[in-house]
Amino acid sequence: MPIGPNCLITGASSGLGRALALALATPGRRLFLGGRNESRLAETAALCQARGAVIASAAIDVTDADAMRDWIAGAGRLDLVIANAGISAHTAGTSDPRIIFATNLGGMLNTVLPALEAMARQSPDAEGKRGHIAAINSLAAFVAAPDAPAYCAAKAAADRWILAAAPSAERNAIHLTSVCPGFIKTPMTDAHDHPKPGMMSAGRAASLVLAGISRNRRRIAFPHTLYFAGRFLDLLPPRTAARLLSRGSNRGSD
Numbered sequence: 001m002p003i004g005p006n007c008l009i010t011g012a013s014s015g016l017g018r019a020l021a022l023a024l025a026t027p028g029r030r031l032f033l034g035g036r037n038e039s040r041l042a043e044t045a046a047l048c049q050a051r052g053a054v055i056a057s058a059a060i061d062v063t064d065a066d067a068m069r070d071w072i073a074g075a076g077r078l079d080l081v082i083a084n085a086g087i088s089a090h091t092a093g094t095s096d097p098r099i100i101f102a103t104n105l106g107g108m109l110n111t112v113l114p115a116l117e118a119m120a121r122q123s124p125d126a127e128g129k130r131g132h133i134a135a136i137n138s139l140a141a142f143v144a145a146p147d148a149p150a151y152c153a154a155k156a157a158a159d160r161w162i163l164a165a166a167p168s169a170e171r172n173a174i175h176l177t178s179v180c181p182g183f184i185k186t187p188m189t190d191a192h193d194h195p196k197p198g199m200m201s202a203g204r205a206a207s208l209v210l211a212g213i214s215r216n217r218r219r220i221a222f223p224h225t226l227y228f229a230g231r232f233l234d235l236l237p238p239r240t241a242a243r244l245l246s247r248g249s250n251r252g253s254d
């Protein structure tokens with residue numbers, strides 16, 4: 001099913017969010033792009049405009065629930081909302097779990113909840129769908145990596161919440177998707193010096209995400225080998241899994 005013309009993306013000023021914006025930037029498309037860094041956001045907007053899309057950018061912090069609600073409620077019809085903004089301890093400069101949860105879980109909810117409300121008021125499109133909301137979570141959701149406890153826990157909670165909330169949203173013709181990528185080459189992974197098996201470009205990841213969204217997938221997880229390895233690790237006794245995860249990493253802290 002083709003993706004509709006009006007799309008909103010948080011964290012569009014960098015990495016995967018920018019790649020998603022570029023992949024969606026076609027003539028006839030209206031993109032609402034969010035991020036905190038105004039100059040990097042303007043760069044994304046200019047690149048998308050050059051591809052023929054109409055852009056409305058907003059320098060908004062996803063942890064600001066009121067600003068997010070006003071932005072999303074004021075956007076008009078939204079066919080796709082992607083809650084992509086996220087931090088790691090390295091990009092945030094802190095391993096304080098409260099800060100990582102506030103962005104990776106709270107920021108996701110500050111995007112998805114007003115999007116659900118706005119889409120519930122929209123009429124269904126030709127396919128009978130009111131809208132689609134995707135949260136960019138992570139394969140980290142399926143492991144308890146000792147060097148990234150807050151990141152893993154926030155992504156795990158975000159993935160579970162999306163999957164658990166999806167059936168009732170779908171009864172209202174709104175599709176929810178949890179996206180769980182492995183390593184993607186972005187400033188986030190550039191900040192870590194540990195091994196990154198199966199790392200792919202942001203452009204390749206964006207096309208896998210959008211292909212899965214077009215197919216109304218509830219969870220999009222890639223690469224498959226890393227996904228299944230993570231699921232297997234989670235079946236092991238916690239100390240064994242932690243030893244194996246620590247062996248594959250030389251990171252300092254979350």
Ligand SMILES: NC(=O)c1ccc[n+]([C@@H]2O[C@H](COP(=O)([O-])OP(=O)(O)OC[C@H]3O[C@@H](n4cnc5c(N)ncnc54)[C@H](OP(=O)(O)O)[C@@H]3O)[C@@H](O)[C@H]2O)c1
Binds near residue numbers: 014137187
């Ligand atoms: N890279 C990977 O290997 C990988 C793997 C799995 C999942 N992910 C997830 O993919 C998403 C994108 O990450 P990335 O790799 O593209 O990282 P990135 O290059 O560091 O980009 C993160 C984006 O999130 C935005 N952001 C962070 N905190 C924000 C806040 N409080 N309010 C608004 N925007 C905020 C940043 O914008 P500003 O700096 O302008 O605020 C930036 O645009 C994240 O959710 C990440 O957890 C990444």
